[in-house]
Amino acid sequence: MLMTTIFKKLLSQFVFNNQKNLNMSSDDIPIEGNGNVIFGCEIPDEILLQIFENLDDYILVKYVPLVCRHWHEISKTWHLWKARFIKRRNIKVSKGRMDRFLSSWDNPLVVATVQWLCVNSDRKPVNFNILKNPSGEQGFSHWKVQHGGDNLIVEETPNGCDPIPEETGLPTQHCFVSSYALCRRSQSVSLYRDLGFKPFVLQVLEPSLIISEWVSARFDCGAQSMIQVSVIGKKENPTVFITRWKDSDFGRVEWYKMWKKVNYEELPDGMHTIHFKNLSQDTQFWAGHYGAKTAGSSVVLDISTD
Template structure:
């Protein structure tokens, strides 16, 4: 670090104050442990232009002053503002802006191939009844215009699942146990207008032995024949689930209720599992 300071032109001699009134400083360590003291607002601006993981893992270890700035709420609040990470409800203020920032930055759908664009890739077939799973275009427009395909069930029970390894997705055990971020689950499902059908979903939070810690398994949803075939959304948020969560198992499916050959059962698409902040669910 000292070699880098010399390269920048900093030596043991006093640095002349600039015309803007910045106080003179030296490159030597100060009594309180500050290695390269700078006005806090300048240091904060420097940190705002560095990769966030370097600020946390490297910069905050340099000296007391750098740690103070790296841990400050103002730094992470400004970083959220610049990168447009907004809360759903602006009246709610995060308890920890740094945590809020990193959760927002990593937030994404942890389920792969949620709309069937890659056929059945990434999905484990649990049941494949009737004429088996099929992928088709939409019968009714989806609220999300980007969604153009869906999975379709048949006259026998069809269920499929994905297992999410949280550590592989970047959420280490310490983070999950200490902060227990909210886990938001959502799924879109729709019937055919001319055939009755049923829809089921089950989401489990699992520990390292893949034993159930928490579970969401609502009652089966039934649709009568001659319906409006519109899309419905199932949403659930896991909160305060305790330590030990290492995997998430998502499973859904259904069938038609009239035993018609072909693919007249429930349609599913747009499935989503996200790690998100408490103020953004």
């Protein structure tokens, strides 16, 4: 508490009362008064690091570097940001990426990327599903739907097949249910607008794309389902990834996970938008809702594995 109070007073003195500092470049930051002397007391770097480790990410990125050249250098050290990864933010980053961050820490874009991850961690841009309403708990909210047959519907509990298993990690038993003609639902995510990504962040992180969805069929009717994910980048035509399921290949009643991992090298340059589409129906042309049941539609930008 005492250290935090001292810091706030010092920060107010150096920054908030000197608004021109906000427009400074790193070369303009004053060298004199190296920041280790606070109200006449010399503070070791180890103590400053402990204070910095407990500050809000935004303050650490936006204001601390402007106090003086010494604080600017300390606020960008690998030790500080690695500690924030491990101790405070629980951001899971693969060993390969962590090693790459360390070896490239003299690159300002790498530093900015790690800082961006911490500042934006509450938005869950990586290692979490970026699709909303993945199982229909909110009806068709966030989905664009093209109905076929007797329309796509949502069941609160799946009829005619096994319950959704616990291993899915889904919080409810809701699922989308298709009909005798093709039912489509789609959702687009802008990596820049919706998740706050910067182009350089994606280039530094090199995330993999993990696409998945759980699917099942009734005991008394055949069904099929397909995931089609389009990744839009610099080129006019998107890069499309597809995974399919059919009851004749995998069986009915039980739930099966459609899954595909796309490495970063396979993704288009300058990717900025991801478009997810599910296409489902039955295979016997029965009136009603005897088509494929789907839940847990998921697209994850993964940095937890190499």
